[in-house]
Each structure stands twice: as C-alpha cells, then as structure tokens.
Amino acid sequence: MTYVVTENCINCKMQDCVEVCPVDCFYEGKNFLVINPDECIDCGVCEPECPVEAILPDTEPDVEKWVEINTKYSLEWPNITRKGAQPPDAEEWNGKPGKAALLDPNPGQGT
Numbered sequence: 001m002t003y004v005v006t007e008n009c010i011n012c013k014m015q016d017c018v019e020v021c022p023v024d025c026f027y028e029g030k031n032f033l034v035i036n037p038d039e040c041i042d043c044g045v046c047e048p049e050c051p052v053e054a055i056l057p058d059t060e061p062d063v064e065k066w067v068e069i070n071t072k073y074s075l076e077w078p079n080i081t082r083k084g085a086q087p088p089d090a091e092e093w094n095g096k097p098g099k100a101a102l103l104d105p106n107p108g109q110g111t
C-alpha cells in the first residue's frame, strides 16, 4: 500500500504535506506534487494535512491511475521537503472538475 497525490492538488499545490513526511518522499512538478510509492512508508501522516483532500491511500476506488502518475513523475521531478509559496489562485482551483488535463509534466524547483 502507498499514499498518492490525486487530481485536486493540480493548480492548488499548497505543499502542507511535504513538511510532515518522515521519509521526504514528495517530488515537485510545476503545478502538482507526487509521492514516490516505493519510498512512502504508509504512515498516513500527510493525508489529513492536505487542505484540499488530494492525498489518498491506494486502496480507495479509482486511484490506480494516480499511482501510475505518482510513480512516473517521482522519478523525473526534484525532491521537495519544505513548503514554498503556494499559487496565488490556489483556493479558486479547489474542487474544479477536469483538472487532470491541466497536469504540467515539467519539473518544479524542489527544495
């Protein structure tokens, strides 16, 4: 089992999650974060920290696609361990439908 970041993080990217992870397994894209499923120790600490409820265990329905996305990008994007500035319009994107199509494949800065 692992936890993964799902669609509602896209364009919200608030980064509260990265501060609590004991094994620093978050990776940063331009408008999304991912978890490396092979590094995640399934502690569950990050799940309640996400203000937009984007972090889910892979036992939830329909999360399979996000496990693949988290695995792929965690190998391409830089590690992030400290919370940076969140997008100014993060709140406006919370809960908007169809955000999966907006996932930017480019890496973020990492910290």
Ligand code: SF4
Pocket: 005, 008, 009, 010, 012, 013, 014, 015, 016, 017, 018, 033, 049, 050, 051, 052, 053, 054, 055
């Ligand atoms: S706290 Fe939630 S919205 Fe913010 S970066 Fe982490 S997963 Fe994304």
Ligand code: SF4
Pocket: 003, 020, 021, 022, 023, 024, 025, 026, 035, 039, 040, 041, 042, 043, 044, 045, 046, 047
């Ligand atoms: S479940 Fe624990 S180990 Fe996995 S990403 Fe969240 S805080 Fe890190």
